[in-house]
Amino acid sequence: MFGYAGRVLRIDLTRRVTTTEPYDPEIARRFLGGRGFSAYTLYTEVPTGADPLGPDNKVIVSTGPLSGTLVPGAGKTDITTKSPETGGYASASVGGLLCAELKYAGYDAIIVEGISQSPVYLFIDDDLVELRDASHLWGKGSLTVEEQLKTELGEAFQIASVGPAAENLVSYACITHDFGRQAGRGGVGTVLGAKKLKAIAVRGSKSIPIADVETFRTLSRAMFKACMESDAAEVWQKYGTAGVVSWANEIGALPTRNFQSGFFEKCDSLSGEVMRDSIVVSDKACFACPCPCGKYSHTEKHGVFVEGPEYETTALLGANCAIADIEDVAYANYLCDELGLDTISTGNCVAFAIECFEKGIISSADTGGLELSFGDSAAIFKLIGMIAAREGIGELLASGVKHAAEVLGGKAADLAVQVKGMEMSGYESRSAPAMLLSYMTCDVGAHHNRSWAITYDLEVGRDKISADKAAKVIELQHIRPLFDVLGACRLQWVELGLSLEHYAPVLQALTGQDRSWDDLMRISERVWNLTRSYWIRETAGFGRDWDSPPPRTWKEPVATGPTKGSSVSWEDNQRLLDMYYQQRGWDENGIPTPAKLAELELTDIVG
Ligand code: SF4
Secondary structure, three states, rough: OOOOEEEEEEEEEEOOOOEEEEEEEHHHHHOOOOHHHHHHHHHHHOOOOOOOOOOOOOEEEOOOOOOOOOOOOOEEEEEEEEEEOOOOOOEEOOOOOOOHHHHHHHOOEEEOOOOOOOOOOOEEOEEEEEEEEOOOOOOHHHHHHHHHHHHHHOOOOEEEOOHHHOOOOOOOEEEEEEEOOEOOOOOOHHHHHHHHHEEEEEEOOOOOOOOOOOHHHHHHHHHHHHHHHHHHHHHHHHHHHHHHHHHHHOOOOOOEEEEOOOOOOOHHHOOHHHHHHOOOEEEEEEOOOOOOOOEEEEEEOOOEEEEOOHHHHHHHHHHHOOOOOHHHHHHHHHHHHHOEEEEHHHHHHHHHHHHHHHHHOOOOOOOOOOOOOOOOOHHHHHHHHHHHOOOOOOHHHHHHHHHHHHOOOOOOHHHHHHEEEEEOOOOOOOOHHHHHHHHHHHHOOOOOOOOOOHHHHHHHOOOOOHHHHHOOOOHHHHHHHHHHHOOOOHHHHHHOOHHHHHHHHHHHHHHHOOOOOOHHHHHHHHHHHHHHHHHHHHHHOOOHHHOOOHHHHOOOOOOOOOOOOOOOOHHHHHHHHHHHHHHHHOOOOOOEEEHHHHHHOOHHHHO
């Protein structure tokens, strides 16, 4: 199979057996790879009703056909599992160099199943695959483990690891790779922690077969050239995603004080420019990236190095917690990376706790004497540590804001900014109905990366409720996750304007298979409907209630800033949801119709 390593590595942690099996060409035809392969494997291999933290759940680490090649940004790995945070589908994408090394070792994917009795790490050196004792790594931070394994095994090994938060089964623990790249959302790290798999170390020396080497080289070079010559390249490389901070604040979309507002009055001190001038020490790229958005930083104040903070981290651990010192945000980022916590969910949980404290829903009796207030960095650092250790109030927050609000009862639910049990990422959207719809319908919970539709709201009218907004969300939900199927970064398209027309020809030169752009979009729609079907299968009574927006977005107008007073009414968000279901070919309860499943060749899988 051109473009593929051709093998899947299966790790049974219970029996301590590792096997390889061929990559099924029929799965490649229908789902291509990456998140497509892993969604199919999750649906078909993990039994209905499996405990996310039990032996029946699996973690699928999956590369795409472009991964590890010279297509710009071809460094993305999808990690999929049944989420311990939401109980539904979880899929997180991580950059860095993991996918390239895994393919060079001869594997397109790893399927991890069972549970180990004691801590282990997975060692892969081409065909030598071993489960090795990790008792000396257990209890250590993700970054520390990465450094230690590189010292023990050699720099050429690529490491993915989990931290103490995963060991303690915090439901939004992440997997860290390359000293600061994360598969962040949905608790993919938590499942590795439950399986006692502390890390994966991989090195490879094989090559990827290419159908038409000359054409592939020519097309890849043209894509590189287009990225480098983009007008946006210089600014993108200089600031990375942190360049979005000031823009988001100006349009009233920067979540502030637990999403009470979209405007942070002290935002100037968190901007990409301030960050670049004060703490950034170097740029940092994923595999084959022509314009690195990664920023490696050092905070003198706290004496640590950290990759970031990226936009989402500054939004959620900065403005949303009202921290106005970029060095404090960088330190909170470092704490999350080392402890192995998703910064988006952590920032939400901290801000939720502070607002509960300020509104008298919890008190110092609940926090062990810790006084919580927005902007108090020292208390926030302490709270992050308590969450990772499940200590005191950290126990309540370790399962996310939905769970915490259910335990606290009363008005707490109105302060929990989440969809499907996942905390909302960094765009306040009460003046952006398409962005809000993106959060409502995202297939992992309230995550921005499937459909970043806020620019469309700005383009066509922020308060407008219209069918074209539903159509745009659907279009983005097919294009953006397609990159996770291909195994490449989407930011070359989003930020540098690389034309989507490049992708079908370069994939054809790589694999030798003639697929049009429409074929690729069809695959992406197939995956979207399969993950929707997974939610339906795993969640009793699943339907449109699960696509409800957070109460704050329709009950409470924005408190301050340029969007002050705005909200999307319940009637309007439901009207938009109706348009969305209708255009997707789903019924009024959000269930794919039999005709839609048949059209997408899913009937034999979903039934
Ligand atoms: Fe990685 Fe950023 Fe480059 Fe994408 S743009 S490949 S996330 S460094």
